[in-house]
Amino acid sequence: MDIAIQISNLDLFYGAFHALKNVNLAIEQRKITALIGPSGCGKSTLLRALNRMNDLIPGCRTTGAVLLEDKDIYGPAIDVCELRKKVGMVFQRPNPFPLSIRDNVTFGLRVAGRKNNASLDDTIEKSLQDAWLWEQVKDKLDNLALELPLDQQQRLCIARVLAVEPDVILMDEPCSALDPISTAKIEELMLELRRRYTIAIVTHNMQQAARISDYSAYMLLGEMIEFGVTTQIFENPKDKRTEDYITGRYG
Amino acid sequence: MALAFTALTSLLLIAIFIFKEGVPFIARVGFKDFLLSSDWRPQAGHFGIYPMIIASLLVTFGAMLVGAPLGIACAVFLNEFVSKPATRIIKPTIELLAGIPSVVYGFIGVVVVAPLIRSQFGGPGLSMLCASLILGVMVLPTIISISTDVLASVPNAYREGALALGATRWQSVHMVILKAGRSGIVAAVILGMGRAIGETMAVIMVAGNTVQLPHSALDSVCTLTAKIAMEMGSATGPHRQALFAIGVVLFLMIMMFNALAMSAIKQRFAGK
């Protein structure tokens, strides 16, 4: 089993608030790892620690290590922009840029210095195809992305991440703004993407975690309570607190 | 309610008064001889304001060349690179600059900028260049204040999305944030233009006030506003009416700028 990201003794503070407490977790390559737990337990915080999005929050402090390819992403020699190209992120609310569909998909490449011309056409087609969006948008690549329906916007956000060929994709409740049919489609897409990408997903939806994830991590009040194969977590939790949550007595 | 009504009616009355005095005059002199002739000799019955229209437009345009980039850069800096608490202090301070009387700006123009222009580039010093520089600074509070509000209203999700794709702060600003706020920033600049073209005191002090078509930025010029302010006190008869007619032209220009700014803002909200 290959580890994509190894989190060791991670502590995170928002000012004086201790949001993550000594978290340890190994995220396996080409698997889907789900982070579950009640609201406010630190799932998003942990996910955003993996591409250092928390750096944007004033007063946020992190200690411990997050190893990506055996290098600590909080170490001194890390280029955060490079890190974020390797560890992409899909947000809770679809957030395509107010640009054309084409410019959305090529954004990560243009950021990396590629010229915006026909040489990107192949990548555009491939990324959109991999996000199952090509058929819907191939005739209107120059339209504004914000004109798309919400579920297509979210798949565009996925396509935009795929275009930079990351190793890991972080998803923070990617379906919470979508209806059940769109949700099912994105779940199916994730299972397909798992062949090539490592995925970490935060979800509030227990059934979703059970349906798609290989591993699940249950968090409570900033602590990692239990981590294991999803079927084990859901059918045979070792910790009483996990069991309470799974069976719906809590959260 | 009553207050608002009073304010509105007095504004309306002023507009009606200007138009009542000015429009018949334009009709009598003729559109062409008023707007497109360069012959301004009120005593001899010649009322061509073409050089002053051009001067007003050029000075305003010059002011925008100075004020727009500086103002937008400042707004970007304040909004994207300065911490929130610091911005909360700096922004009101900048807005306070709008309250400095324009004589003060004019004074600085006369004692600092004009001599500098004269010694560095030649010419009379009191010139179109000088007026543009001073006006460029005077419109900064308008442009900065509105642009900062526009940038602050760009959803944070765009910033996060850009940074999460490996963009630097600067890339996120010019590839996404400025594009998202484009129409709002355009509106800010147009409102700044309205302010520049209407400015009078500072312009009288620094522009030189020679009625002529300028050949270079170092030439002395006379703007529409300067003409009205300088001659209204002593003008009588047709001369006085001519000044009101200039007021009509200014009024229409500023209305046009405001309408443009409004449509830019509308477009912004339609785009969401």
Ligand SMILES: Nc1ncnc2c1ncn2[C@@H]1O[C@H](COP(=O)(O)OP(=O)(O)OP(=O)(O)O)[C@@H](O)[C@H]1O
């Ligand atoms: N920017 C911040 N500043 C201070 N505290 C924060 C900040 N962001 C989150 N927190 C706190 O950190 C804790 C964890 O927040 P986080 O958003 O990671 O929870 P979550 O598990 O993702 O919750 P949810 O399921 O509601 O999304 C919460 O108590 C929250 O109040």
Ligand SMILES: [Mg+2]
């Ligand atoms: Mg969350």
